[in-house]
Amino acid sequence: MTMAGVVLAGGQSSRYGKPKMFELYNGKPFYQYSIDALKENNLAPIIISTNDMLAPYFDAIGVTLSIEKECHRGPLFALHHVMKSLPEPDWFFVLSSDLPFVTTDFVKQLIAYTKSNEYKAVVPVQNEKIHPLLALYHRDCLQPADHHLKQDRRSMTALLNSVKYKTISFSIEEPSFININSPSDFEEFKRV
Numbered sequence: 001m002t003m004a005g006v007v008l009a010g011g012q013s014s015r016y017g018k019p020k021m022f023e024l025y026n027g028k029p030f031y032q033y034s035i036d037a038l039k040e041n042n043l044a045p046i047i048i049s050t051n052d053m054l055a056p057y058f059d060a061i062g063v064t065l066s067i068e069k070e071c072h073r074g075p076l077f078a079l080h081h082v083m084k085s086l087p088e089p090d091w092f093f094v095l096s097s098d099l100p101f102v103t104t105d106f107v108k109q110l111i112a113y114t115k116s117n118e119y120k121a122v123v124p125v126q127n128e129k130i131h132p133l134l135a136l137y138h139r140d141c142l143q144p145a146d147h148h149l150k151q152d153r154r155s156m157t158a159l160l161n162s163v164k165y166k167t168i169s170f171s172i173e174e175p176s177f178i179n180i181n182s183p184s185d186f187e188e189f190k191r192v
């Protein structure tokens with residue numbers, strides 16, 4: 001079984017006011033935290049899914065850039081684009097690029113559920129909230145994703161509603177879910 005890591009880093013960061021994936025926490029850009037959590041689980045290849053405007057600013061050593069022709073079409077479009085361009089991997093571990101507290105162990109815990117052939121996605125839940133942007137998708141999701149995008153349905157939830165997926169509950173203390181949307185989010189979480 002082969003598994004790729006996909007870091008979603010092509011958003012608009014409108015709430016942040018500048019491209020948030022390059023914000024530094026302890027001297028390291030946010031997107032690098034996601035790469036490291038995937039790399040430390042030996043996932044390969046590691047893909048940064050982004051667009052033409054942002055691509056030149058990533059330190060791309062040891063990773064592959066996947067550049068969307070049309071930008072800002074959302075995470076489902078990005079995942080579909082990566083799955084189509086990479087015929088090899090069975091599974092794709094998707095992580096946003098705004099998760100400076102994501103852990104290697106969190107990634108490892110989800111990977112453990114891909115051993116069964118029963119599920120086409122493995123998605124974590126915290127406090128009853130589902131987190132499709134820190135989740136695993138099987139290659140078999142490509143066809144339903146294609147179908148939804150053709151109908152202009154762009155949400156990951158639409159995809160999840162059309163495949164059998166496993167949810168994994170995490171405690172309220174799990175820090176991996178802390179995503180940074182605005183400068184005030186960042187200030188608050190640095191304090192905590």
Ligand SMILES: Nc1nc2c(ncn2[C@@H]2O[C@H](COP(=O)(O)OP(=O)(O)OP(=O)(O)O)[C@@H](O)[C@H]2O)c(=O)[nH]1
Nearest residue numbers: 009010011012013014015049072073074078096097
């Ligand atoms: N490749 C790619 N990544 C995306 C796209 N839209 C969002 N993302 C990424 O998905 C993650 C979650 O995005 P959001 O924070 O919800 O949206 P955003 O556009 O980055 O920020 P806002 O404009 O403030 O909503 C981030 O890591 C984004 O970089 C897209 O169209 N393509």
